[in-house]
Amino acid sequence: MTAIFSRTSAAAFVVSAAAAVFASLPAQAQGEVNVYSYREPQLIDPMFKAFTQKTGVKVNVVYASAGLNERLAAEGVNSPADLLFTVDAGRLSEAKDAGVTQAVDDAVIKGNVPAPYRDAQDHWFAITMRGRIVYASKERVKEDAITYEDLADPKWKGRICVRSGQHVYNTSLIATMIANKGADFTEKWLKGLKDNLAQKPAGGDREQARDIASGKCDIALGNTYYMALMQTNEKNPEQKQWAAAIKPLFPNAQDRGTHVNIAGMAMAKHAPNKANALKLMQFMSSDEAQKIYATANNEYPVNPKVEPSDIVKSWGPLKPDPLPLENIAKYRKQASELVDKVNFDAGPNS
Template identity: 65%
Template sequence: MTNNLSGPAGRILAGILLAAVATPAVAAGVVNVYTYRQPELIQPLLDAFTKETGIETRVIFADRGLEERIRAEGRNSPADVLLTVDINRLAAAKEAGVTQPLKDEAIEANVPAEYRDPDGEWFGLTRRGRVVYASKERVPENAITYEELADPKWKGRICTRSGQHVYNIALFSSMIAHHGADYTKNWLTGLKDNLAVKPAGSDRDQAKAIYAGQCDIALGNTYYVGLMMTNDKEPEQKEWAAAIKVIMPNANDRGTHVNISGMSLAKYAPNRDNAVKLMEFLASDEAQRIYAETNQEYPVEKGIPISDIVASFGDLKADSLPLAAIADHRQEASELVDDVGYDDGPSS
């Protein structure tokens, strides 16, 4: 039998079909995930969730612009859960109005208050320390503070990625929270003057620069060291990792600055019940263990064991400053980076 869509009845049917395509289906067995996290980093978690619940996960990955996309999609957005990295991006999603508050006892029991939004619009899943990578050959020190990075003794010996990158903005925001804007501006000026080269590249590139002798210390996240150490596809990264040691700044006083990966419930989540189930799973003991082993990160939940590689970095005494307080200073930190011309590199 052949369907004829050329007549009036056919046009009505075609309109119904078009509307069905244009409007996201609410499927009992589906949850739609928008993520900034690399797919390979979260797939083991999503696979475990599907195995446990039978709920299929559909993933849209992007390295930028997910908040704008969800906002443009409006009420027709298929997004159920937003997975992202960095407190600044989590706060930006909330401010963009693309998330909704969630009150969930299971999630709150596993995610400490300092790693979740007071209004329930984002929750931390993993932690990473913003640490110092130091040359094993050229740096005898095994202790350092962030404040000391502005000491002239490090002149020409430091490298970092852009000061405007969200990982550095979060660190600089924490300095404002602890010391105030005037101190932080002077500190940033000193840090800039100690740079060996103009800020560029990724955290992995900073380890590469130390390996190549371009600088002696750098700022980087802990988990990148673990990923380099286990990178069989690009074995040269193992050499970069072998050239550095991890120093936890401020381990003897307020603690090392930590950032998070996290999750939010999308504002118009069409599969809300499934989205909440996924979020509860991601905050669970099982998911925290998977994260710790596969991504070389620190769980947010207390008592979950870390990987042997992460343990080799030494004890992480985390700064207890709530991440929401850090997010409050991110615009000010960005302006200070521009004010001191940080990304222009060291003065000639």
């Protein structure tokens, strides 16, 4: 059984209320594990149900859109949380740096998850990954290969759409550009990309696909899994048309590889149910859980023994940039500062 509590804003995330939620469970019961999650319940519940069926351990989940690191720090030794589950390697590294996680040196996890997708000090590991790719118009873009560096080429002037440069998906990419190419190059690249924008940055990744389909732009940056969300969207079938209008291009496939980010997990520093938390971590790295999660969310499993879903495989192979994911956190602040410095979100001609 999985107990999932209502979606809560960061502002309403009060420590005493959180403690009361888990106190009623109770938190230290032998057969339970408590998870703080940035991922929405519908994305993670299938795995947790499978874990409970396999082990008998009940999974209790509290979801938040922000503020979990601060919450863990405020709760301190009284925190009921056993595990932190989130997207973005930067968030995981920030949790480690904030002192709210602990190292888990486990042979099972290390056997399932390759080193590039684990923290060097064993504080967190990835469960799945997604690529930050280029959506390209099937009609108007002849190229079948591209690099991130190409996005600053004047030939794309007035042809690129993108969401806010300050969004975590983009600051993560910019951080890896700094790590790979240096800050001076990245600043010039950002200026060139800004000059090539067709419009002021706005919307999410799917809105960029919409604007390609309508002819407002020819290429855009987007995450891989949004392709699948559009391709299979029965509730909003117009999104199928957006997806049908674009082709996915994997940047830098011929050299360093495509930027990837992750969904991952860390053990809370004061986990009261440490043994059960480790069981869940091991399960999440297993073939079974990786297949469930990767199929449900159309993300790439990090366990090399597990294949991506058929939809994901239909896009072609992903060659991930091998840059250690800790660099996302290391250069995130500098990336954000560069976005502001070049006035990226003001759009072209500003």
